[in-house]
Amino acid sequence: MALPAEKIEAFEPRITAFVCNWCTYTGADLAGTSRLQMDPNVRIIRLPCTGRIDPLFVIKAFERGADGVIVSGCHPADCHYTSGNYHARRRFAVFNEILGFLGVEPERLTFSWVSASEGQKWREVVNDATARARRLGPFDAFRALAGRSA
Amino acid sequence: MKELQELARTLLSSGTVGVVIGWEEGPRGARPAFITDAADSSRLIFDHRCTHNLATYLSPRRPHMARLGKAAIVVKGCDARAVAGLLRETQVKREDVVIIGVRCGGVAADPAGAKPLTAETVAERCPGCTAREPHLADHVVGEAQPEPPGAPTRDARIAELDAMSAPKRWAFWQAEFARCIRCNACREVCPMCFCERCVGDKTEPQWLESSPHPRGNFAWHVTRALHQAGRCVDCGECQRACPADIPLGLLNRKIAGIVADRFDYRATDDPTVPAPIGAFSMSDRQEFIL
Amino acid sequence: MRAKTITEEELCTFVADLVAAGTRVTAPVRAAEGKVDYRAITRFEEAAIGAELPRRSLKEFFLPPTEPLFSWRQGKGDVTVKPVSVSFPPHVVLGARPCDAAAVEILDRVMGWDYRDELWFGRREATTIVSVACPGIDGSCFCTATGRGPDSTRGSDLMMTPVDGGYFVEAVTPKGEAFVRTHAARFADVADPGTTVAAEAFRARARSRVAENLTLSLPALRSWLGSSFDHELWRTIALRCHGCGACASVCPTCHCFDIVDEPDGVRAGTRRRNWDTCQTARFTVHASGHNPRTDQNARFRQRVMHKFSIYPDRFGEVLCTGCGRCARACPGGMDLPEVLKTIAALAGADGPREAAV
Numbered sequence: 001m002a003l004p005a006e007k008i009e010a011f012e013p014r015i016t017a018f019v020c021n022w023c024t025y026t027g028a029d030l031a032g033t034s035r036l037q038m039d040p041n042v043r044i045i046r047l048p049c050t051g052r053i054d055p056l057f058v059i060k061a062f063e064r065g066a067d068g069v070i071v072s073g074c075h076p077a078d079c080h081y082t083s084g085n086y087h088a089r090r091r092f093a094v095f096n097e098i099l100g101f102l103g104v105e106p107e108r109l110t111f112s113w114v115s116a117s118e119g120q121k122w123r124e125v126v127n128d129a130t131a132r133a134r135r136l137g138p139f140d141a142f143r144a145l146a147g148r149s150a
Numbered sequence: 151m152k153e154l155q156e157l158a159r160t161l162l163s164s165g166t167v168g169v170v171i172g173w174e175e176g177p178r179g180a181r182p183a184f185i186t187d188a189a190d191s192s193r194l195i196f197d198h199r200c201t202h203n204l205a206t207y208l209s210p211r212r213p214h215m216a217r218l219g220k221a222a223i224v225v226k227g228c229d230a231r232a233v234a235g236l237l238r239e240t241q242v243k244r245e246d247v248v249i250i251g252v253r254c255g256g257v258a259a260d261p262a263g264a265k266p267l268t269a270e271t272v273a274e275r276c277p278g279c280t281a282r283e284p285h286l287a288d289h290v291v292g293e294a295q296p297e298p299p300g301a302p303t304r305d306a307r308i309a310e311l312d313a314m315s316a317p318k319r320w321a322f323w324q325a326e327f328a329r330c331i332r333c334n335a336c337r338e339v340c341p342m343c344f345c346e347r348c349v350g351d352k353t354e355p356q357w358l359e360s361s362p363h364p365r366g367n368f369a370w371h372v373t374r375a376l377h378q379a380g381r382c383v384d385c386g387e388c389q390r391a392c393p394a395d396i397p398l399g400l401l402n403r404k405i406a407g408i409v410a411d412r413f414d415y416r417a418t419d420d421p422t423v424p425a426p427i428g429a430f431s432m433s434d435r436q437e438f439i440l
Numbered sequence: 441m442r443a444k445t446i447t448e449e450e451l452c453t454f455v456a457d458l459v460a461a462g463t464r465v466t467a468p469v470r471a472a473e474g475k476v477d478y479r480a481i482t483r484f485e486e487a488a489i490g491a492e493l494p495r496r497s498l499k500e501f502f503l504p505p506t507e508p509l510f511s512w513r514q515g516k517g518d519v520t521v522k523p524v525s526v527s528f529p530p531h532v533v534l535g536a537r538p539c540d541a542a543a544v545e546i547l548d549r550v551m552g553w554d555y556r557d558e559l560w561f562g563r564r565e566a567t568t569i570v571s572v573a574c575p576g577i578d579g580s581c582f583c584t585a586t587g588r589g590p591d592s593t594r595g596s597d598l599m600m601t602p603v604d605g606g607y608f609v610e611a612v613t614p615k616g617e618a619f620v621r622t623h624a625a626r627f628a629d630v631a632d633p634g635t636t637v638a639a640e641a642f643r644a645r646a647r648s649r650v651a652e653n654l655t656l657s658l659p660a661l662r663s664w665l666g667s668s669f670d671h672e673l674w675r676t677i678a679l680r681c682h683g684c685g686a687c688a689s690v691c692p693t694c695h696c697f698d699i700v701d702e703p704d705g706v707r708a709g710t711r712r713r714n715w716d717t718c719q720t721a722r723f724t725v726h727a728s729g730h731n732p733r734t735d736q737n738a739r740f741r742q743r744v745m746h747k748f749s750i751y752p753d754r755f756g757e758v759l760c761t762g763c764g765r766c767a768r769a770c771p772g773g774m775d776l777p778e779v780l781k782t783i784a785a786l787a788g789a790d791g792p793r794e795a796a797v
Contacts, residue, residue: 090427141317178768214735363506
């Protein structure tokens with residue numbers, strides 16, 4: 001459900017990015033040192049490998065108010081630990097479909113491979129994820145799950 | 151029945167096993183039975199009310215079961231897939247269990263009462279079942295049975311849900327999960343939920359809120375579903391045990407569809423087939439990754 | 441107060457009056473999945489009084505599966521604690537089962553024992569319970585064996601018994617009497633003495649029907665339990681039990697809870713209490729990892745002991761109303777009436793010797 005244009009303007013989505021240390025984090029670093037301009041909505045959490053990213057991290061991010069989540073790591077065949085990204089690929093393929101089946105809009109989740117040399121691609125991933133979350137508006141459906149406070 | 155009772159008697163009196171796990175007549179229909187004395191073998195039954203998946207009792211989490219000695223377990227073809235799962239995930243050693251397969255013509259959703267097996271009373275997993283002949287077994291007893299009555303219904307319901315908009319699907323599941331009281335019955339009866347300490351019980355850090363409010367419930371059901379991917383054997387025990395009647399079987403069926411479609415994996419009673427999560431292929435589809 | 445009668449039509453008006461006055465009305469309702477639950481109604485026609493036993497008991501209306509106790513917010517150098525309100529709007533339960541109503545009163549004792557649970561009693565005081573005498577459900581009912589019965593008035597403010605054309609109504613408590621006076625126009629005096637006879641006949645039939653399922657001597661049971669903690673019965677009692685706790689969640693008297701702190705963002709959070717059950721292993725796990733209840737047999741023994749020995753020792757009556765929900769809900773086929781029968785045989789407490797004790 002897209003927001004009306006004036007609301008989209010006013011809403012700044014919060015995006016949490018879980019990235020691997022070796023490729024995407026370095027790629028994001030490159031984007032920064034190259035002074036690429038990009039949307040400032042993404043908070044990066046660095047982990048050793050996409051294989052270390054438990055899908056529960058994504059749930060936790062939504063629980064704590066994220067409007068979108070990015071999971072990003074090394075391209076296939078580039079994993080620092082040989083196969084962490086292949087394991088992650090399977091896990092997140094299933095996770096993504098389960099979340100979709102339970103009614104989470106697929107646009108709230110972004111998966112990408114960004115290598116250490118792809119600063120430009122990181123910028124695209126960030127801008128793209130931000131734009132999609134902005135279009136959907138705040139993830140109120142998830143926030144409404146919060147238990148009734150005292 | 152006689153064949154099953156005789157076999158149990160022989161296994162117990164010869165000292166091959168210390169307990170035979172099967173079914174008996176209880177105050178409310180068929181129920182699990184634990185025969186430790188050969189003389190009690192005549193209590194064993196098998197009929198369409200024997201819906202329970204007894205493989206749960208092989209779980210290493212149950213020290214009081216282990217004390218009864220080596221177990222013989224009676225399994226339907228579908229239940230044998232759970233035994234295979236325990237073998238695959240090294241929870242049980244093959245030489246530590248005697249598997250008695252029974253030929254099945256479908257079971258009722260509810261083990262209570264004496265209602266005949268019809269399209270209305272049959273468990274939703276049974277129509278169209280392809281696992282009725284037990285392969286993973288040391289002994290197979292009983293005659294070949296007719297096809298279970300009725301037609302599969304879950305795939306049509308899944309297609310209906312898939313066709314809805316995301317907010318509608320969200321609303322559907324939220325209404326179901328709203329009834330959840332986090333009693334964890336779904337987990338405790340599951341033959342594949344054998345973790346010594348479930349992530350749902352961890353408190354430092356607490357990954358899953360234990361409160362049965364919508365946020366905690368959503369996190370739990372996503373996690374349960376994910377941890378069952380490629381492991382669930384679709385025995386339906388979680389749904390049967392649920393005191394809130396949440397249609398977990400629907401979610402399990404969806405997951406089975408996902409792993410079949412993506413990884414060409416189907417629940418099997420062959421313990422040598424590796425589980426899809428934990429393995430990978432270079433050529434796994436990655437259309438969802440930018 | 442003299443007994444009254446009320447017709448179905450008057451009940452419709454009665455519910456409409458209550459709802460119009462802002463009173464929350466709860467009654468058994470047939471849910472979408474075909475099962476019966478206690479739920480809020482706005483019209484009497486939504487109620488399914490006399491249908492099968494609701495899936496869960498009334499306890500959740502006094503002790504919800506989860507409820508906040510307070511919330512906190514951390515400021516610069518201080519913490520603000522926001523308590524929850526312990527006053528509740530008026531609430532009427534219409535069509536409670538006598539076993540469920542009795543349970544609430546039994547729980548009053550533990551809830552007001554060494555500490556007065558304000559949330560529990562706040563809800564209790566706001567609620568009027570109108571029970572309907574039960575005809576008995578099935579072979580798992582054993583309310584008469586627990587010292588109550590399908591027509592027990594324990595815990596009810598008003599008791600209604602189905603008779604031709606409506607209900608025979610008796611006020612049980614002063615609250616119930618006041619309630620009848622407030623809504624006097626809805627109730628009529630008993631015109632035909634036959635109505636009283638019919639109501640008593642309905643109840644007598646129900647009592648004898650349930651009594652066929654199980655009879656016990658509770659004192660003998662309690663005395664056996666008190667000296668049989670290490671009896672060999674417990675070594676294999678719970679083989680088929682999964683430790684899932686479905687029994688406790690449907691039980692009208694199981695009342696254990698867990699207290700958790702859950703963050704709401706970074707410097708704020710809520711303390712909640714959630715239902716818990718002694719049937720799970722983690723219930724007694726110590727911080728060291730040691731678990732004094734080593735297996736499911738020990739956990740099931742605890743369930744029986746607490747209900748039929750520990751609670752009566754402390755509060756003078758058993759913590760069970762014989763609703764039979766535990767037996768109906770158990771995925772493993774555990775059956776409390778059967779277990780009680782076994783224990784009664786061991787204790788020499790079986791048979792209708794109740795009156796002599």
